[in-house]
Amino acid sequence: MNNIRSTLATVWRIASPYFSSEDKWAGRGLLGAVISIELLLVGNDVLVNQWRNRWYTALQNKDWDTFKFETMVFCGLATVSVVLGVYQLYLNQWLQIRWRNWMTNKYLGEWLHDANHYRMQLAGDAADNPDQRMSDDVKLFVSQTLAIGVGLLSAVVTLASFVIILWGLSAALPLLLFGSDLTFPGYLVWAALVYAVFGTMLTQWIGSPLVNLDFNQQRLEADFRFNLVRVRENSEQIALLRGESAERGRLSERFGRVVGNWYGIMSRTKRLTAFTQSYAQASVIFPFVLAGPAYFVSKSIQLGVLIQIGEAFGKVQDALSFFVTAYRTMAEWRATVARLDGFENSISSAEKLAADPASIHTRPASGGDIALPQLLVKLPNGAPLVSVSRFSFRPGERTLVTGPSGAGKSTLFRAVAGIWPFGNGAIEVPRDATLMMLPQRPYLPIGSLHDAVVYPGEAAGYDAGRVREVLTAVGLPQLATRLEEEAHWNRMLSLGEQQRLGIARALLHTPQFLFLDEATASLDEPSEAALYQLIAAKLPDTTVVSIGHRSTLDAFHQRNIALVRDGERFALRDAVKVAAS
Known part of the structure; x- marks a missing residue:
């Protein structure tokens, strides 16, 4: 009963x-x-x-x-x-x-x-x-x-x-x-x-x-x-x-x-x-x-x-x-x-x-930085992963994040994006700021190439000529004539081509903060360098934060931060670099 x-x-x-x-x-x-x-x-x-x-x-x-x-x-x-x-x-x-x-x-x-x-x-x-x-x-x-x-x-x-x-x-x-x-x-x-x-x-x-x-x-x-x-x-x-x-x-x-x-x-x-x-x-x-x-x-x-x-x-x-x-x-x-x-x-x-107020939460920042005043990122089982104290990503600056595999670099990005709740502390993001996260394997919805490139925007909001121009700029001129073609693009394209599409997406959306989580790792070093130069030229006012392991990335970033072991967790350490030329 x-x-x-x-x-x-x-x-x-x-x-x-x-x-x-x-x-x-x-x-x-x-x-x-x-x-x-x-x-x-x-x-x-x-x-x-x-x-x-x-x-x-x-x-x-x-x-x-x-x-x-x-x-x-x-x-x-x-x-x-x-x-x-x-x-x-x-x-x-x-x-x-x-x-x-x-x-x-x-x-x-x-x-x-x-x-x-x-x-x-x-x-x-x-x-x-x-x-x-x-x-x-x-x-x-x-x-x-x-x-x-x-x-x-x-x-x-x-x-x-x-x-x-x-x-x-x-x-x-x-x-x-x-x-x-x-x-x-x-x-x-x-x-x-x-x-x-x-x-x-x-x-x-x-x-x-x-x-x-x-x-x-x-x-x-x-x-x-x-x-x-x-x-x-x-x-x-x-x-x-x-x-x-x-x-x-x-x-x-x-x-x-x-x-x-x-x-x-x-x-x-x-x-x-x-x-x-x-x-x-x-x-x-x-x-x-x-x-x-x-x-x-x-x-x-x-x-x-x-x-x-x-x-x-x-x-x-x-x-x-x-x-x-x-x-x-x-x-x-x-x-x-x-x-x-x-x-x-x-x-x-x-x-x-x-x-939950005890979990990681996002609040408006008083300035133009993305600030992490006091943050502890945990795993879903409650184990501490990354601790951050009095840190910020400054507007217009290009920052490289390094550290051993499993240190929590990608998880820290997820917390900044507001999708990782496990832990405590606040992340301060400027009001109405636009953030874009590009992972190692970008998501490309099934449908027309035009839709896939401008995702999550609407195709009608992006001129086809502008999209073709950006595709050519990122090294995909062969796709510029296929905007109306519908396909399962994650299957059709190599991972390197998918990553180029991810950069094209960023150039079209022009975010204020761009986070690259090994978003060019499948490309050779010259191709990677060309894309970073393109980002610097086309998005001069965008704050770029990259996760990467190649030493060649140092030349394209003004600041280097690393996750280093600190007891049971990893801590963020900041080293000021000479400004990149």
């Missing part, structure tokens, strides 16, 4: 914001229409139930006129049922896509907000495969929530409607047992209740493990798909290392987990299906067994009444057995709810990590 309450509370927390959002009137209107049509369908079922009595009685009495009239009545009721069913499906699907669109945009906004997606990974990636959460899980949540919610409403209304009918039909109907007539008001209703309770208890007992099995299946499927994508993204490195066998083994192992969990689902589903199918088949004959003696022995009812009793009993039993028939869907639904709940909690935890 506590699990059910918890699931319902989670569903309400996830679902209710949509019906209070900017799309609330459309959402509420469509939901109201779907519910209204469902109520009309139940009302139509009541009319059909009453029609069966009259139609089968006409058959029994060979009443041709009544038979013809009731046949016409059925055509009308059937037409209404078809029209209502079609429009309920259409409006339900319309509501699904609007609701899903809102949820997807909401999650995208929260996930891709101020590096929150990156902090989620740093915190351990508790919400595995966010791509699946925002595609498959959102889709399933919307469709299954509507299906279960409308189905439950239908069951309640159907129960209320047909209990009255069934009670009335069995009120004066004697219960014939072992040759004796017993008076038991509404015994058919009580029989349906007992039958449904029995079926519900057994269904829960047999099917409860499916919730965890479905949760694991979704996770394992997503993990397998993610690793397939990783192989595709890194196909060149795998081919160069002849790693196909190793990757095949790893992928087979992951898919083996998918298969193993699926076998568990198969076994449990087989037992559940065996019971629910037997339960459903028995329910077809059960009311006729109870009411049959009144038709055959005492002859107190006609054929039409017997048929009406059978259908009314079936409707009541189906309504009471909603949990039984929908259990498989509800097990998948609860797993989906748990995954979205985990995703939302992961988003919230990452946001709290960024807002």
Whole structure:
């Protein structure tokens, strides 16, 4: 019971914001229409139930006129049922896509907000495969929530409607047992209740493990798909290392987990299906067994009444057995709810990590420097990594950062960029200053080359002629004529060409502070020197901070700082250099 309450509370927390959002009137209107049509369908079922009595009685009495009239009545009721069913499906699907669109945009906004997606990974990636959460899980949540919610409403209304009918039909109907007539008001209703309770208890007992099995299946499927994508993204490195066998083994192992969990689902589903199918088949004959003696022995009812009793009993039993028939869907639904709940909690935890006053935070600087008055950068496990005291990157200055591998140079850059929260202290950045970080492997989105070069800007904001000019300047004249070509550029271009594109991006955006994290390491020294000279010429007012290991970089920087071992951590040491010529 506590699990059910918890699931319902989670569903309400996830679902209710949509019906209070900017799309609330459309959402509420469509939901109201779907519910209204469902109520009309139940009302139509009541009319059909009453029609069966009259139609089968006409058959029994060979009443041709009544038979013809009731046949016409059925055509009308059937037409209404078809029209209502079609429009309920259409409006339900319309509501699904609007609701899903809102949820997807909401999650995208929260996930891709101020590096929150990156902090989620740093915190351990508790919400595995966010791509699946925002595609498959959102889709399933919307469709299954509507299906279960409308189905439950239908069951309640159907129960209320047909209990009255069934009670009335069995009120004066004697219960014939072992040759004796017993008076038991509404015994058919009580029989349906007992039958449904029995079926519900057994269904829960047999099917409860499916919730965890479905949760694991979704996770394992997503993990397998993610690793397939990783192989595709890194196909060149795998081919160069002849790693196909190793990757095949790893992928087979992951898919083996998918298969193993699926076998568990198969076994449990087989037992559940065996019971629910037997339960459903028995329910077809059960009311006729109870009411049959009144038709055959005492002859107190006609054929039409017997048929009406059978259908009314079936409707009541189906309504009471909603949990039984929908259990498989509800097990998948609860797993989906748990995954979205985990995703939302992961988003919230990452946001709290960024807002924690005890973590590294950014504040406006009083001057034009990026200042690090007192900063301690830590690893996610809390181990100290880099300490900085009274340090600043001065406007227009070119600074080279050196130090051994693993000293925390790149992590210090991430902290300056505002995406590394682990540690304490403040980083003071001039208000409205523009920063750009160029890593060793720049990100190039799939699409046109024009889009890739100006990222994260919009292509329309950058003149094509200017982009061609910059591409030629960084040594990529062969790409200058391919701006409209669409491709996966991280695969198409060598790492050296990608790094040249990164420098082109910096020249187009003209940031006030440019941080180069070994952004030219894949180029030969003459090419690297040419690019640094280009940066100095084209971005004379930009503060440039570089991470590099080549001694040849000294000539292009006015200042050299190093990370040196200081006990359990590394400390930043500053050495004033002669200004570069």
